[in-house]
Amino acid sequence: MDTPPPIPAERRRGRAASSNETNRFERYATEAVDDAWGRDEALPPLRTEVSVERPRKAITRNTSPDVAFERSLNPYRGCEHGCIYCFARPSHAYLGLSPGLDFETRLVARPEMPRVLVRELSAKGYRPAVLAIGTNTDPYQPIEKDRGIMRAVLEVLRDFRHPVSIVTKGALIERDVDILADMAAQGLARVGISVTTLDDATARAMEPRVPGPKRRLRAIRVLAEAGVPVRVMASPVVPALTDHELEAILEAGAAAGAVAASAIVLRLPREVAGLFRDWVAEAYPDRAARIMNRVRELHGGRDYDPAFGRRMTGQGPWADLIRARYEVARRRFGLSNDLRPLRTDLFHVPPRPGDQLSLF
Template sequence: MELSLPLPDLPAPNPSLRLRARGSATAPAGRFEPYARVWDHDGWDIAEDEKLLRTEVSIERPRSVITRNQSPDVPFERSLNPYRGCEHGCAYCFARPSHGYLGLSAGLDFETRIVARPDAAEVLERELRRKAYTVAPLAIGTNTDPYQPLEARMGIMRRVLQVLSDFNHPLMLTTRGATVLRDLDLLSDMAGRGLLQVGISLTTLDATLARKMEPRAPAPQTRIRMIRDLARAGIPVRVMAAPMIPGLTDHELEAILTEARRAGARAAAIIPLRMPNEVAALFADWLRRELPGRADKVLKAVAAMRGGQLNDPRFGSRMQGEGVEADLLHRRFEVSCRRLGLDRRMPELDCRRFSPPPAAGDQLSLF
């Protein structure tokens, strides 16, 4: 199948930068920016010292941290992101275009210029104490990973968890970061009160491919261990076989589900690869750099599930895909889930327990 939308040319990589474990090789201008920077040879054959590109962290102090969502494609109406950008650097990440709202690139900027919200827990507590607040499950990890490498030293997610636990607030958590195991004590306690569901994203079992495609994310076997440790702690775990990349990882679907079930996963979910806005060109560039012999096959397989395009943003289709290939993928998923017992619903989250704890200086009740 021919692609109906040509991919834009990406700027050449900065020759003075040395990249280590990055999913992108370039930093195209954000889609809202009026100007772009292009690197070109100046004609002088003078060697320049390469500079290792390191992660930069900036601080944001938001007035609100709860984001309201109205999409019919997602099972939550509100979410929270402790970080903007993600150092995991997954080449296919659908969240990359969100950096455009900061005037930054969806390419290297997304994975090297991270915005942290160290006051997220305090702001969240203020929002939960408002008299007008009505409880509903809060989703974390729906855009960027709350347990990306930076969390190990900043501890923002740990403090957010403590607030949610103190308020008996239900949480839907999605991650692929191994630092989640640091918080087993809080997570296990919340799960015991019916306040928690956890989804672990597992895209491939091929460690070599994962190292290239998800350069700073935990290895596949580490994620299997995460599922096992969370499940042993009594936490309901869903394996997220997402994204499934046709022509690259979709042949692993049954193996991924089997390994996750053996580790203790209770349920499963699947999303075929989607590449909104800048992601299509960035992922195509990654394919041609890392897997040149398979790039065209993968892109055509993606297009076969998206009506000849690399992305379909329509509600109802963007998370599912369409056509024979998409239908077959979902059918394989359904059959495997039934066979493995992963077709069960996750336990319902308990919203009835929600109760703001006494604030400092409050008069305590005698009853």
């Protein structure tokens, strides 16, 4: 299948991907062609479309040895933040959509997620474990402002006294500081804020609809001052583009109140590799070859090595150097590798209207 031509820049303003290539499961591809009517009409800019899905279940299980969580939840599919490097892009193919511009513009909201979560947490025999949110797509992407699904999920977790770990780039998390502060005081909540660069221009190009670096640092400060344990996440580290900022990101995160840190090198699974190559050639033509050569050096000569134990750390001299720099900077700025474990012993199923109340 031939690679489709890039969509004109004026149509994808504020988006990171330059194409909408058919996903890997489809046998046929669609392509825009001249309809021979002879009219020179510019197509309108791509707009965000949101559809609604009724989830059959809320909690998904994970068995990967590379991540620290067993259970996760996703209020949305697709992400308007549009980060070009997002490892979640290939998941849009399971919806019959493209991991390219479809991932950024054709979103799926799951408004019944809180109700389904109540049902699952109330099930006889349920045993609590930390629920990770934001591990696929961002729960605080722009549409959350109007939809409020993530806040409703947090309200359920608060009522059940269920531990939650959140990862986000969205400053909208400040809206929910009241719930998070209450849960954190009980040892039930922690947050990771991803800061990939401190340079506004790089952030706009790489993460077009994400709040700027200074805004994310402010979110760290707001959460930390409310007593919420926060990790600053220098992820992904992009070789020859953002790697020189590693120490500065950790320093800025610590100054804002973060108590822990992490760093993950750039990984480009499935369709993300082609999307990233096209993006870097357009956004940074002067260093595109150098960036991709470093990426391949990091992953054993390939755009991506999916092997457990290597995919998130890389291999070779450059990966070793990043790890060494991270450890030195982490210790220098007083940041831990780990946040305190969250409590599971407070979990309880709250009474429903009409239930017999306990006398004790």
